[in-house]
Amino acid sequence: MFRTTPPSVYWLALGAFALGMASFVTAGLIPMIGQAFNVEVAVAAQLVTVFSLAYGIGSPVVVALLPAHRQRLALLAALAVFLLANVASALVDDFVALLVSRAFAGLGAGVYLASAIAASSAVALPGQRGRAIAMIMTGMAAGTVLGVPCSLLLAERAGWQAALWLIALLAGGAWLGLACSPARLVAGPQIAISSRRLLLSDRKIISILLVxxxxAVSSLGMYTFIxxxxxxxxxxxxxxIAPWLWAWGLGGVAGSLLIAPLAERIEGPLLTLVILLILATALLxxxxxxxxxxxxxxxxxxxxGGVGWALQVPQNNRLIAERQARGDSNLAVALNESALYLGSALGAxxxxxxxxxxxxxxxLALSAGAVALLAALVQFSSLRIPSSEALETGIGNCK
Structure with a gap:
C-alpha cells in the first residue's frame, strides 16, 4: 500500500492530521481559554460551535463557488486559510476576534478536507482510489486520537496557544509539501452554479448522503454518551473512561487503514452495507x-470505532465515482462532511x-443500533438505484 501511494497523498494526509486535531482540541482548551479571556465556560464553548457551523454549513457553499479547473489552487488556498486562522487564534487578545478566527479555521478545514479527498483520488494510481482516500481518513483519525491528547499535554505546560501553534506548524508543513509536489490535478469541466444544484436531484447522491x-447519528451521536x-x-x-475512548479512536485508525484493500476488492455499495450491519451489531x-x-x-x-471511521472510505469513493465526470465531486464530498456534522449534532x-x-x-446504545439498522435498510434499498454512469450508458444506447 505505502510503496504505491503517491507522495502528495502523504502531504494531504498530514493536512488532514492537523484538521483532526483542530476539530476536537478546542473542546479540551475551553477551561483555559475561558480563564484567559475572563468569559464563562458556556461562552467559551461557542468556539466549538462557530468552528462546526463554518465547517459543516459554510464549506459546502464555498466549495460550490470554487471553479472546478482550479482544484490545486483551491486546495492550497483552503489550507492556507486554515493555517493563518490558527495563527490568528494563537495571537489575538480579544474573544470576539478569537470567535471569528475559529470560524475561518472551520471554513478552511471543511473546504480543505473535501478538496483533499477529491485530490487524493485524482493522483492515485489506477484502481487504488480507495487506498488514497483511506490514507486521508487515517490522517484525520490519527489527528483526533493521537494529536489531540498530545496537543492538550503541550497546552497544559506551555499555554493553550501552544496547541494552536502546533496545529499551524503541521498545516504549514503540509502546505509546503503540497506546494512543492510535482503532482498536478486534472482540471474538471467548468460548470455553472445553477448546474451544480442538480447534484441534489441525483437519487444516488441523496441516498449516499442520507446513509x-x-x-453519524448512530456512531458519532452515541460517542457522546460513552x-x-x-x-x-x-x-x-x-x-x-479515557482507555475506552482511546480504544474507540485507535479502532478508527485501524479501520481507516484496513478498509483500503477491501475497498478495492468489494463493490462500494455492498461494502457500505456490510459495515453498517457490523456497526449496528456492535452498538446493539x-x-x-x-x-x-x-x-x-x-x-x-x-x-x-473501526467500522464507524472506515465507512467514509467507500462513501466518499462512491461520491467521487458518481460525480467526478461532472466536475462537482468536491461539492459532493463537502456535502457528505456536512451530513456527518449534522448527524453528530442530531445524535447528541x-x-x-x-x-x-x-x-x-x-x-442510548439500542437506539443508536436501531438507527444504524435503518441506515443499512436505506443502503440495501439504494442497491437498486442505477448509478449515474449506468443511466448515461442507457441513454446513450437509446440514442
Whole structure:
C-alpha cells in the first residue's frame, strides 16, 4: 500500500492530521481559554460551535463557488486559510476576534478536507482510489486520537496557544509539501452554479448522503454518551473512561487503514452495507458486553470505532465515482462532511432527550443500533438505484 501511494497523498494526509486535531482540541482548551479571556465556560464553548457551523454549513457553499479547473489552487488556498486562522487564534487578545478566527479555521478545514479527498483520488494510481482516500481518513483519525491528547499535554505546560501553534506548524508543513509536489490535478469541466444544484436531484447522491447522516447519528451521536453508559454501575461503573475512548479512536485508525484493500476488492455499495450491519451489531451488543465485563466492552467499542471511521472510505469513493465526470465531486464530498456534522449534532441531541426523559441508559446504545439498522435498510434499498454512469450508458444506447 505505502510503496504505491503517491507522495502528495502523504502531504494531504498530514493536512488532514492537523484538521483532526483542530476539530476536537478546542473542546479540551475551553477551561483555559475561558480563564484567559475572563468569559464563562458556556461562552467559551461557542468556539466549538462557530468552528462546526463554518465547517459543516459554510464549506459546502464555498466549495460550490470554487471553479472546478482550479482544484490545486483551491486546495492550497483552503489550507492556507486554515493555517493563518490558527495563527490568528494563537495571537489575538480579544474573544470576539478569537470567535471569528475559529470560524475561518472551520471554513478552511471543511473546504480543505473535501478538496483533499477529491485530490487524493485524482493522483492515485489506477484502481487504488480507495487506498488514497483511506490514507486521508487515517490522517484525520490519527489527528483526533493521537494529536489531540498530545496537543492538550503541550497546552497544559506551555499555554493553550501552544496547541494552536502546533496545529499551524503541521498545516504549514503540509502546505509546503503540497506546494512543492510535482503532482498536478486534472482540471474538471467548468460548470455553472445553477448546474451544480442538480447534484441534489441525483437519487444516488441523496441516498449516499442520507446513509452518512444516519450513520453519524448512530456512531458519532452515541460517542457522546460513552461516559454515562460505562459510568452506570450496571455497565461497569467506570470513573475514568479515557482507555475506552482511546480504544474507540485507535479502532478508527485501524479501520481507516484496513478498509483500503477491501475497498478495492468489494463493490462500494455492498461494502457500505456490510459495515453498517457490523456497526449496528456492535452498538446493539454494547450494553450486554459492558454488563458482562468492561474489557469486553472495550473490544466492542474498538470494533464500533473501526467500522464507524472506515465507512467514509467507500462513501466518499462512491461520491467521487458518481460525480467526478461532472466536475462537482468536491461539492459532493463537502456535502457528505456536512451530513456527518449534522448527524453528530442530531445524535447528541436525541441522546440528551432520552436522558431527560429518564429512560434507562442502555436505551442510548439500542437506539443508536436501531438507527444504524435503518441506515443499512436505506443502503440495501439504494442497491437498486442505477448509478449515474449506468443511466448515461442507457441513454446513450437509446440514442
Amino acid at each position: 452518512s447522516l444516519l450513520a 461516559a454515562p453508559l460505562l459510568g452506570d454501575p450496571e455497565f461497569g461503573g467506570i470513573d475514568n 451488543l454494547l450494553p450486554l458486553a459492558a454488563a458482562l465485563s468492561p474489557w469486553l466492552a472495550m473490544l466492542v467499542i474498538a470494533l464500533w 441531541g436525541a441522546g440528551g432527550l432520552l436522558l431527560l426523559l429518564a429512560l434507562p441508559v442502555w436505551t
